Amino acid sequence: MTSLRRKLLFRLLTPLLPLLLLGVAAAFYMANHFANLAFDRSLFRAALALADQVEVVGGQVVVDLPQAAFDMLEYDKDDWIYYRVTGANGEFVTGYTELPAPPVAKPIPGQHYYYTANYDGKDISVVAFYLSLKGTSANGVAIIQVGETTSKRQRMVTEIILGMVLPQLLMVMIAALMVWRGVGRGLTPLDALREQITSRSHRDLAPLNLNDAPREVQPMVEAMNDLMARLEQVLAQQQRFVADASHQLRTPLAGLKTQAEIALREQQDPEQVKHALQHILASSDNLSHLITQLLTLARIEPEAADTLQLSVLDLDPLAREVTGGWVPAALAKQIDLGFESETGPNTVLGDGVLLRELLSNLIDNAIRYTQAGGSVTVTLRSEMQEVLLCVEDNGPGIPEEKRERVFERFYRILGTGEEGCGLGLAIVREIASRHQATVTLEAGAEGRGVRMCVRFARCAASEPAAPAVD
């Protein structure tokens, strides 16, 4: 689980790290520079003091320094000090014979040079002073070198670096702490929001208060409010559906009960009993039809649609078979039921059982609501990338203002004299939408009757079956 706080801390502190490293590098450079500057100068002062004692006697360079002064020169509690005086002709005068010579090709008299070298296995810093002997009997230059090991310098460098870096490190740590606490405090409005949500009842789908949320979180709260509004709508729809369904179930059940009671009461009169039993039969038929329709609807609810297995299938044999199944019902009503299919690949991605259900509902309506002697035609044809499945009749038609409403659940047009529960077209529309198909309702040929068409996307027979979509 990602923590916003940790993420922010990471994002804010990561750029500080290179800065800190840069600070360390700068501190290192500065410390070295200033430590060398200070100690080099004191070396140079020692060289000058030594130079003061240089004399030329009879063309020879000599250093007239009492032993105590030499001891003073060499004394240092931290470092080893080395010196050497070289005469005008390069001859050794006094000091340490092996002290490395300065790497200067053409020295200028009166100048001094700093350099580092290795002496006796130790790193040393050295100054070489070129003392002009002009005007003396020796002429040329004497070289006065004074060197020392680097302990003092290194200690000073370490001290300077620590002095500079430690406060920086401390600042970064304090900044991290402040960011950590600041972010925590900044996120408290989210706690308030969580409180708002957790303290609610599961029935309360009223929108969350936007004013409680920080501006950055408002889009999320808006999206949640939007989701809750949709949820509320769906819940209300479902509640209405359950209420309608139980009402629809209750009526035929009450009818069954009454008729059974009549049959029992009128046992002596066979005519009455027969009449009641006929009613019971009709009510049972209605009830069983209603239950079938309800179960179909439940099966194609979007929530259940995840289990739909769509496969590539040819609508031609399917539609032909379903239409054939309705021939007896059509004959009983002297309706001319026909099937026309254009050759061509009429393959779609679908669920065979549901598509049969869809077409059955359309043919059922066409036969049921068309007057005896009428005609009903089922047609199947390809159009560009689509397959069109239509059922057309020459019955009374559906008034234009009711063409949208007939798709609603339990909506029926009164006065048709036919039984039904008002779910057929709702089922048709649901099945179509599970197949990404559209349903259109218009008047039939010559403005008479109804033409219901379902438009599917054509699918090449070789295409693999796609997962169900809701």
Ligand SMILES: Nc1ncnc2c1ncn2[C@@H]1O[C@H](COP(=O)(O)OP(=O)(O)OP(=O)(O)O)[C@@H](O)[C@H]1O
């Ligand atoms: N082909 C049609 N011609 C005339 N009216 C139709 C036709 N198809 C549907 N209708 C009208 O639309 C209404 C809704 O149809 P739908 O199929 O949804 O319900 P139903 O037929 O009443 O019940 P169910 O199909 O669930 O048994 C019907 O009651 C009917 O009035």
Ligand SMILES: [Mg+2]
């Ligand atoms: Mg119907």
